[in-house]
Amino acid sequence: NAGVTQTPKFRVLKTGQSMTLLCAQDMNHEYMYWYRQDPGMGLRLIHYSVGEGTTAKGEVPDGYNVSRLKKQNFLLGLESAAPSQTSVYFCASYQPSTDTQYFGPGTRLTVL
Amino acid sequence: KQEVTQIPAALSVPEGENLVLNCSFTDSAIYNLQWFRQDPGKGLTSLLLIQSSQREQTSGRLNASLDKSSGRSTLYIAASQPGDSATYLCAVGGYNDMRFGAGTRLTVKP
Numbered sequence: 109n110a111g112v113t114q115t116p117k118f119r120v121l122k123t124g125q126s127m128t129l130l131c132a133q134d135m136n137h138e139y140m141y142w143y144r145q146d147p148g149m150g151l152r153l154i155h156y157s158v159g160e161g162t163t164a165k166g167e168v169p170d171g172y173n174v175s176r177l178k179k180q181n182f183l184l185g186l187e188s189a190a191p192s193q194t195s196v197y198f199c200a201s202y203q204p205s206t207d208t209q210y211f212g213p214g215t216r217l218t219v220l
Numbered sequence: 221k222q223e224v225t226q227i228p229a230a231l232s233v234p235e236g237e238n239l240v241l242n243c244s245f246t247d248s249a250i251y252n253l254q255w256f257r258q259d260p261g262k263g264l265t266s267l268l269l270i271q272s273s274q275r276e277q278t279s280g281r282l283n284a285s286l287d288k289s290s291g292r293s294t295l296y297i298a299a300s301q302p303g304d305s306a307t308y309l310c311a312v313g314g315y316n317d318m319r320f321g322a323g324t325r326l327t328v329k330p
Binding site for chain 2: 117200214
């Protein structure tokens, strides 16, 4: 049981490049989330999904897109990366019965 | 908009000391409050969850309290150990609107 995994762990992009971050969970959770964490700030919600085929905007959605084609996977895309998107990105899945979010190890993204 | 603040940003204590971490929030109409632990380079691990109707939760050496009227929560750690060194974050909200504090980085010195 791997829990929540994220791919890749590190990535460096140039301004304007695109990339996709992959989150996978093996706990059969319906809800999944993408957050970003910046120095001196708490985690901020980018997008979330309450089930396969659904997505919704969070607190800071601009510049990001997401897809949930399969229940176990939640993808975060950056179409045209900007230096302001340099951050650590965390994925999480949620279990309503325990009201607990389970987090992945994070992806450190640097945009030059 | 809910704002969550954690003071201090960093705390260093000798091993064995009892300590309190603070969390304040601006909107008392919360769904629940959670305390998380984050180790360097790792994701968050849930420590304690306090439902809106509850006053406190305990797990081992950890005790979290909630006072909605004053917009405050505290995390009490008894008999601290070097293994408790980590960043502790509080978060308030429900499944689609959780707001996090910036965390308190705790160092417990042997």
